[in-house]
Amino acid sequence: MNPVIDRRLFLNLLAKGLLTGSGVCLSPSFALCRTAFDCALEGQDLIHSNAYEKAVAVLEEAIRLDPGSDWAYGLLGRAYHGLNRKAEAVDAFRHAVRLNPEDTYSRMMIEIITQKPIPSLKKEKRPPTPLEREADAEEKRMFAQLQSEEGLSYQVKRVVIDAGHGGFDSGAVGLSGLKEKDVTLDLARRVHESLAQEGKVKSFLTRSDDYYVPLSDRTVIANQYQADLFISIHINANENRQPHGSETYFCSEKASSKEAKRVAAYENSFMKLDKPYKKRPGYIDIEEILFQFERKLYWEESGEFANKYQERFRTELPLKNRGVHSANFFVLRTAKMPSILLELGFISNQEDEQRLSHSEFRAKIAKAVVKGILS
Numbered sequence: 455m456n457p458v459i460d461r462r463l464f465l466n467l468l469a470k471g472l473l474t475g476s477g478v479c480l481s482p483s484f485a486l487c488r489t490a491f492d493c494a495l496e497g498q499d500l501i502h503s504n505a506y507e508k509a510v511a512v513l514e515e516a517i518r519l520d521p522g523s524d525w526a527y528g529l530l531g532r533a534y535h536g537l538n539r540k541a542e543a544v545d546a547f548r549h550a551v552r553l554n555p556e557d558t559y560s561r562m563m564i565e566i567i568t569q570k571p572i573p574s575l576k577k578e579k580r581p582p583t584p585l586e587r588e589a590d591a592e593e594k595r596m597f598a599q600l601q602s603e604e605g606l607s608y609q610v611k612r613v614v615i616d617a618g619h620g621g622f623d624s625g626a627v628g629l630s631g632l633k634e635k636d637v638t639l640d641l642a643r644r645v646h647e648s649l650a651q652e653g654k655v656k657s658f659l660t661r662s663d664d665y666y667v668p669l670s671d672r673t674v675i676a677n678q679y680q681a682d683l684f685i686s687i688h689i690n691a692n693e694n695r696q697p698h699g700s701e702t703y704f705c706s707e708k709a710s711s712k713e714a715k716r717v718a719a720y721e722n723s724f725m726k727l728d729k730p731y732k733k734r735p736g737y738i739d740i741e742e743i744l745f746q747f748e749r750k751l752y753w754e755e756s757g758e759f760a761n762k763y764q765e766r767f768r769t770e771l772p773l774k775n776r777g778v779h780s781a782n783f784f785v786l787r788t789a790k791m792p793s794i795l796l797e798l799g800f801i802s803n804q805e806d807e808q809r810l811s812h813s814e815f816r817a818k819i820a821k822a823v824v825k826g827i828l829s
C-alpha cells in the first residue's frame with residue numbers, strides 16, 4: 455500500500471526541520487522510506503492521543519528502521535516523558551541532539567528534565583534605594599499611561615540641538631547676505647538656553663560657536679550624549695524665490711516627494727566638505743550591518759515624533775507650515791534615537807530672510823521649537 459501523506463503536513467514537518475535526518479528524501483514519492491517515516495508519524499499521533507506506551511513501541515521500530523532519524527528520537531523522548539520515564543526520555547532527547555545539534559526542542563527538554571530544583575534563597579529585607587524607588591515609580595507611571603486612553607506618549611529627557619553648518623561652511627546665503635550658519639547657531643543657542651531655564655529636559659549642542667563640525671560627527675555627538683531626541687536646525691533655500699515657510703523632516707530611504715529629495719540632496723551636498731572617510735581594505739563594518747535593522751525602528755519612531763512635533767509646533771510658529779516630509783538626510787542617518795531636521799524658513803525668500811534677521815522673530819521660532827520638545 456502506498457502511504458498517503460498530506461502534502462501540507464509534509465511541508466509543515468519539513469519547515470520545522472523535523473524531517474532532517476529522518477531519511478525522507480524530497481522526491482515526490484515517499485515510497486523509498488515509507489516504513490520508518492510511517493512509524494514515526496504513527497508514533498506522533500499516538501503521543502497526541504496520550505497513548506505513550508504504544509508510541510514507545512512504534513517509535514522504537516522507527517529507530518530500528520532508521521537509526522539516523524533525530525525526529526524519531528525526539529518523538530521517543532516525548533513518549534518516555536509522557537510515561538514519566540525520565541532517564542529514558544533524556545537518553546532519547548540526547549540522541550536527537552547528537553544527530554541534529556539544531557534540535558532546540560530536544561535540547562530544551564533535556565534542560566527541563568535534568569534541571570535540579572533551585573533552592574529558594576531567603577530574601578533579605580532592606581529599604582529600596584532611591585534609584586529603585588524611582589524605577590518603581592516610573593514603571594507604575596508607564597503602566598498607568600499604557601492603560602489610559604492616550605497610550606504611551608514620547609517623553610524626551612535628553613535632547614541634542616544641532617546648529618546646521620558653521621565655520622567655512624556657510625550653508626545657504628540670502629540675497630541680503632544673511633548666512634544660514636549664523637541663523638542656525640543663534641536659534642540653536644536660544645533653544646538650548648530656554649531648555650536650560652525650563653529645566654525639564656537636558657539639552658546639548660553639537661556646536662556652540664562658529665566652527666565647522668563634519669556631518670558624520672554630529673550624530674556621533676548625539677549618540678555619545680545618549681540623547682533621546684536629535685534636532686538638526688537648518689534654513690531652506692531654493693532657486694525659486696517664491697517658496698517660504700517651515701518644513702519638518704525625518705529620515706527615510708526613499709524621499710516622500712521630489713521637493714524632499716531636493717532638500718536632502720542640498721543638505722547632503724555639504725558632505726563634500728568632510729574629510730574623506732578611508733576604509734581599510736577588506737574591512738567590514740559589523741556595527742553598520744547590525745545597525746541597519748535598528749535604523750528602521752528609529753526612523754519609524756522619528757516619523758511618529760515628527761508628526762506629533764509638527765502639531766504642537768505649528769500653533770506657535772510664526773512661519774507658514776509646509777508640513778512633515780521625509781528623505782535620506784546624511785546628518786540623521788546614523789542617529790541612534792528619533793531624529794528630525796527642521797528647515798525653519800527659506801533664506802532665498804526675501805520676506806523670510808528679512809524676518810529671520812530679526813532677533814524677536816528668532817525668539818518666536820525658538821519658543822515654538824521648545825514647545826514642540828516640551829509638550
Ligand SMILES: [Zn+2]
Binds near residue numbers: 619688689721
Ligand atoms: Zn542647511
